[in-house]
Amino acid sequence: MTTLTPREPYSQEELQKLYPRDLKLQLVQVFLRHGERTPVSSRFQNAGLAEYWPYCTVARQMIQMATTNKDLSQWKGFEWHRKTEAFGDKDEAVVAVGATGDIESICQHGELTDKGRETTYALGERLRHLYVDQLGFMPKIKSDTEDMYLRATPIPRALESMQQAFWGMYPASARTQDFPPPVIVARSISEETLFPNEGNCRRFRQLARLWADKAALRWNESEQMNYINSVLSKWMPETSPKVAVDSHPRLSGINDTINASDAHGPATRLPSEFYDTKLRQYMEDIAVDEWFAGYNESAEYRRLGIGALMGDVVDRMVSTAVDGGWRSESSASGTSTSTGKAIKFAMSGCHDTTLAAILGSLGASNGRWPPFTSSIAVELFSRSENTEKKPGSLSTPLKSSFDSNTPPPPSETARAPLSSLPQAARQSMQDHYVRLRFNDVPVRIPGCAAKPQNHLPGDETFCTLDAFKEIVDKFTPKSWREDCVTNLGEGLYGKDNKDKSVAGC
Incomplete structure (x- = not known):
């Protein structure tokens, strides 16, 4: 749950299995958690932990x-x-x-540290080794970023981590001398969906608190919490002498400080009992349940927490498969709305809550908290014989460029329910496959693995785009902003208690 230890690069045998010859890579979307940072607030100075960390x-x-x-x-x-x-x-x-x-x-509280910059730069180097050196999917030398989409949340550590990863993937030696400043897309915090936006979605904030209360009822008097208290209660403040899900500091906050200190140097280490293996496993189990159980059990939680982002992820892949390419007005350089090149590679700087929500919403969580510098790569493939767009599909493929004064036509597939798409589009989507890799390990999505027609024969981790969209459509909001002010005060499962559902099905 703290610093990620990346695996070795794929061997040639692994590459041949992970990237079959009869599939062609079309689009990659990478979501990366920021690198190592300082704690978000000062804790445990009574245990000798320095208030100010000298790692920036x-x-x-x-x-x-x-x-x-x-x-x-x-x-x-x-x-x-x-x-x-x-x-x-x-x-x-x-x-x-x-x-x-x-x-x-x-360092300031929650700031990306020197180590965080190193690990996110190293992530970029690993992305380059795979997608440039091994697969040849992206060019070795870049003259611009017109075929890339770079985005980050408004939190500085997410932006800086994404920048470090980009520089690792395309260092100065891999950029031409006239390489222009890349466009990095940002959103207002009130409209940000690149992480579960508890601060600006009122109904999601209510749900998050209700799930935290449910976790407190489940865990506060448990055997696991009793063990945690036997180790740590002596370090708790007099005003809140017992560790609990809802103590002050909260158990999740204590866990954050332990993980941040474990990721850095000896000058900011806590006493040895804070790193007890059994203690840390119990704390992680409880924190994961508090923060992420809702994604597996509630469609409303999925819809408000991560549904808007996953809707974007799917729209981009459907545009690539059906419309002849995904093109982004916001990522195009210059002041016009011209969007000439199709996007091939997207990189988004985000947070642990983003990655856990993506996996949880698909029923693919491993029950662990994503370590610093974790990443999810969402890869879209087409069958080699079907790389060109089929005649009669939803719309004519977009041209390679547009008049600089003319905005591109709106996509006819954006947020369109699967049932509303014509058969030709559905067939094109069935000839495309989606695969997620979490920290370089392929992810098995239950809803895709359950039926042979939903995945690539012989490999359940390759989901047909048609089946993947069907899963995500179930929790993609029609209007995220409207849903954020709907069901206010209606309890854990919404009106009439009808919102219980299982992720990935």
Whole structure:
């Protein structure tokens, strides 16, 4: 649940099995959790844990593109050093000092650390080795990112991790001298669906609290919690002397601090009992149940938490299979809406809650909390003999480019229910396959594996796009914003208690 230990690159034998010759890779969408970070709040100073962590050397030279003169068309980078102030004994301002005596590499709460930058850059190198060097799917040298879609949540560590991964995949030596600044897509936090948006979806916030209450009832007096308290209660504050799902700090917050400290150096280690193997397994089991059980048991939870994102994921693949390519107005460079090249590779910087929600919504969770720098690659394949779009499918393939003054035609397949698509489109989707790889391990989706017609013969991890869309359609919202203010106050399973369902079916 802490630092990911990546597996070795695929051998030639593994590549031949994972990427059969009769399938052609068409589109890759990578969702990556940010790298190692500091805890999101200070805890356990009474156990000797330093309040300020000295692992952010980027603070010694911050660069922001935010300065200009009177000519607003000319922008320059503003370089500055960051130092952190703290309260002194008499509330006077003092310079914050890190665990090693450093005053210039102090991290903020929840900030991506030097190690987090290293591991996300290494993820980019692994993506390059697979998709560039081994498969030849992406070019070795890039002159632009017009066939890529880069996106991140508004949380800085997600953006910085995605940037590091991109640089690892395409370092300076793999970019032409005239390589333009890549476009990175962002959304307003009020419309963000790249993570379960508890802060801006009222009904989901209610559900999250109800599931947390359910976990508290299940676990607070359990044998597992009793063991946790036998180890950690002596470090709890007097105002909340027992560890519990809903204690202060919460069990999930305690777990976060342990994992963050375990991922970094000896200067920010807790006493040895915090790393007891049995303790950590129990804490992870309970935290996973509190945060993610709802995705397996409630269609409403899936719909509000991750349904909008999964709807986007499917729309992109359907556009590739049926419309002749997925093209994104938001990721196109320049000021026009021209979207010439079809997207081949997407990379999104997100969070542990994103990855767990994706897997849980498909009934494919492994019951573990995604470690730092975890990733899910959603790969779309076509049968080699069917790589060209079939005549008579839903719409004419989009041209390779558009007039710069003319926006591309709207997709006729976006959010269209599977039952509404014509037979030609359905046939095209049955000739395409979807495969998820979580930390380089293929994922088995129960709804695809259950029926032979839903997966590639001989390999249950390759789901037909038709079957995959049918699963996701069940929890894709028609209007996420409207659903976020529906069923308010209606309890755990919505009106009349009819929302119980199993993910991936």
